[in-house]
Amino acid sequence: FNSGQSALQQSTYTLRLLNTRLIKDFFLYYLYGFEHNNISYFLTIQQSDIHHTRIHKLQTKILRFCQTLNQSIIKSYVEIPLTCGNNYHYLINAKFSKDNQILYGIFRNTTLANLTSTSHAICAYSIENIQQGFYQTIKRCIVDGKGHRGLGFISPDTHCISNKVR
Numbered sequence: 246f247n248s249g250q251s252a253l254q255q256s257t258y259t260l261r262l263l264n265t266r267l268i269k270d271f272f273l274y275y276l277y278g279f280e281h282n283n284i285s286y287f288l289t290i291q292q293s294d295i296h297h298t299r300i301h302k303l304q305t306k307i308l309r310f311c312q313t314l315n316q317s318i319i320k321s322y323v324e325i326p327l328t329c330g331n332n333y334h335y336l337i338n339a340k341f342s343k344d345n346q347i348l349y350g351i352f353r354n355t356t357l358a359n360l361t362s363t364s365h366a367i368c369a370y371s372i373e374n375i376q377q378g379f380y381q382t383i384k385r386c387i388v389d390g391k392g393h394r395g396l397g398f399i400s401p402d403t404h405c406i407s408n409k410v411r
Contacts, residue, residue: 279341279348281372283313288327288339288350303356304328305336309379325382328352329368337365346372 273291280286286309292302308324328334333352341348348370355363385391390407 276336277339277341280312281341281343281346284309284311286341286348286375288336289324290335304334305352307375307378323379323382325378327370329366333364333366333368348372348375 273289275287275289277288278286286307289306289308290303291306292304305327306324307327308322310323311321327336327350329336329350329352332354335353335356337351337353337358339348339350350368350370351365352368353363353365357363382392386405387408390405392405
């Protein structure tokens with residue numbers, strides 16, 4: 246991806262969720278991590294899903310999981326796409342400001358840094374907007390039963406099932 250130096254912070258929770266027997270060949274690059282209110286957040290460049298193996302099917306995602314659950318953290322794992330406008334899909338660096346509660350990201354429009362058509366943009370995301378994005382994703386899966394659970398690269402993927410009382 247040629248993105249330069251990684252800004253990923255160390256966390257004792259980083260990769261404890263992986264079951265190595267289930268891991269499939271899947272491109273996943275951790276760029277940055279931060280913690281807010283006992284939730285770990287990681288920003289990644291990864292394949293769009295398990296079925297898109299070609300390198301140009303990459304996207305930036307923000308993923309999160311709770312640190313304080315008494316169950317496996319994989320149960321709270323959620324990931325959502327993160328873009329900067331309509332044209333900037335590839336994060337190259339990020340920083341979370343605890344004082345402002347804002348995540349700042351530098352994005353570019355291509356996976357390659359040295360193309361003449363490469364341009365960059367900076368976007369800012371409030372932690373409230375990030376949390377709202379996760380809430381909507383969880384609601385769509387658990388309440389509405391739409392989509393897939395995800396994580397097909399480390400465990401069997403399943404359809405979301407509605408928990409609505411009928």
